[in-house]
Amino acid sequence: MPSFAELKERAAKAKDASVNRLQSTRDKYSSQSSKNISWDANHKRPPPVPSAAPGHARNNSRAATMPPPPPPQRTPVVRSDTRPTATPSPTLNEHTSHKRSKSEGLPRRKVDWKNLSKDDKRVFFGWLDEFFGRKLKIKLKPRKRESIIRVADDPATPSTPPTIPTWSRPSQASLSGQGTLEMSHPPPTHHGSSALDLALYFAPDTPWDSAWYLTAELPPPLQEHTPPTYATSWEQRGPHKTVFGGILFADLSMVWYSVQFDTTNPDADPNDPSAVQRSAKYLPRPAPKDRAALLAAHETYGETVAAFAEGYAGSGEYCARGECWDLANEALRYFDAFEYVPKPVPSISRTHGHLIFCGKAGSGGNWQDGRWRGGDDRVRRGDIVEWRRVRVGMPGGGYTLLGDPDHTAVVVRDAVPSRDVADGAPLLPRELGALEVVEQSVGSPPARARYDLGMLQEGEMWVYRPIAMEAYVGCLLAPQCPEGVEAMTI
Structure with missing residues (x-):
């Protein structure tokens, strides 16, 4: 693992290289006549980076590839009607330790080695x-x-640590980080993806016990557990009506279904193919992307997502409702204002794009397990981390609880694993180092925090890379499968 001095030297070289490339580009185009320059009049820039709150410096290393216009000198405007009015919840309190620098000139004190506490x-x-x-x-x-010193201020909170459910306990095969890693998100499936599970409900040999399509938008398997993102429509020609539906699941698989029937014969047997025609198409869970694709995704979205979150940090202003999830969701929705930028995968349940890393810990941190996914070699600024029932120790003692049951934050500093990684390779959370994030929760305005994953004691975590929806999933969500999409049929 490189030393801090080597990392600092590499960062300085990277910054100098970016500045030199920018200066060379300026010199090149300022010294030529515009008629001699080959340029594309239809080219449009990526979206401008939102302004950061005062006191938070922005990373300028992307200036050569994504120059933003002069940003406004204030944090993003938050509508007053979106601010939380509920009683602040004391269940989540984020605490971060800060080391004093030598420049503060603190007086040295002698250590009484014989009487250490x-x-x-x-x-x-x-x-x-x-x-x-x-x-x-x-x-x-x-x-x-x-x-153990509790961080929570709620006197009603029990003094014992929360019970960790059985699903988070490792199997014997995973204690060494070599077995199959089972995570609680996304939910388990029977056939490899949520889309295929639902598509098989529309197979000709699947019995239906009701004509649900006469009154409901969603098929029975989804009526009790409404999917987070779906689109429906219908069309009618004479007595023949067809209902359509498209669903994007948390595992990023997608399904489209249709049911055609005769409105003059509502008592027709839903299992009679001559009276009711059903069909379904689906896209499986997307495969992990290589390094080039993930770097391109970071170049397009990473800095904007990170700067969006930093614009709120320390401002005292909440993002949207003030829920932790809102900070990531609104950062991804920010790109809707720029038609020339491909729409990213939206926040769907606890999924926020391409999974980069997932891991878990238990038994007070005595065991950890995790997996790397995709071809990149690090967690990058602008990635999004999701926590579930996490307890992480703090440098000065005690611990912080993240997630009741879930908690979301935006990564604002790269995290390089302490060993080489590859798609599907084991990687313990502690080998990822520390994550520096911007986060908020009801009662706690957006602020910076740092969590050392070497002190992860219990719970699960996921890290996602914002990425273009069409490039990763295959298409945008619609009630019917778009033309040209190579969807699978049952």
């Missing part, structure tokens, strides 16, 4: 364990703490 000893020996673990390249079990 238990807390000082625990911290000191923890540093030694971390140092020798890195030096000798061995894994040391975390030292047991004598007590």
Whole structure:
């Protein structure tokens, strides 16, 4: 793993390279007549990066590829009617430790090594364990703490840690990070994707026990669990009516169905193919993308998503309703204002694009497991992290709870794994390092936070890369399958 000095040197070189490319481009086009320059009059820029709140510097390394116009000198306007009015919830409180820099000129103090407190000893020996673990390249079990300090301020909150459900406990095969990793999201399926599961309901040999299409938009398998994103329509020619539906599921598979029937014969047997014609097409879960595609997705959306979140951090203004999910959802919806930018995959349930990493922990952090997905080699600025019933330790002691049951945040700094990664390869959360994010929750305005995944003790997490909907899923959602889409039929 490169040292902090090497990382700093690489960042400086990358910044200088970006500035040099920008200056070369300016020099080239400022010294030529416009009639001698080959340019595309129909070219349109990616969307401007939203302005950041005062006190938060923006990353300018993308200036050569995505120059924004002068941004407004204020944070995004939040409509007053979208601000939360509910009683603030004390169940989530984010705390971040900050190290003082040497430039602050704090006076040195002598350490009384003979009379160290238990807390000082625990911290000191923890540093030694971390140092020798890195030096000798061995894994040391975390030292047991004598007590746990709760971060939550709610006096009604029980003093014992929350019970972790059985679905989050690892199988014996996953303790070493080599078995099949089972995550609670997206929901499990019978045939590999939610779209295929529903498509098979429209197979000719699947019995229907009601003429649901006469009164309902959605078929019976979905009426109790309404999908997060769907579109329906119908058309009628004479007595013949056809209802259409398209559904995009949280696993990003998509299905289209149609049912045609005679409105003058509502008592017709729904299983009689001469009276009721049914059909379905579907797209399976999209395959992971290679490095080039994921880098292109980051170039298109990453900086804008990160800057959108940073525009709220420290401003005291909530994004939309103030829910944690709103920050990611509104950042992705921001691109709707720019017709020339491909629409990204929207926030669907707890999915926010292309899955980059998923992992989990339990038993107080004694075991972790995780998987990498896709061809990129790091989590990047503008990615979106989803937490579920997570407990993560804090540097000064105690822990923070993330998710009741779910919590969403926007990543604002790259995180490079401590070892090489590849699609499908095991990667423990602790090997991802720390995530620096912007997050909000009802009662807690948008702010920066940093979570060390080496201290992830319980729960699940997912990291997503915003990506174009058509390029990744195959098409935009519509009631009927768009022409040219190579959908599968049952």
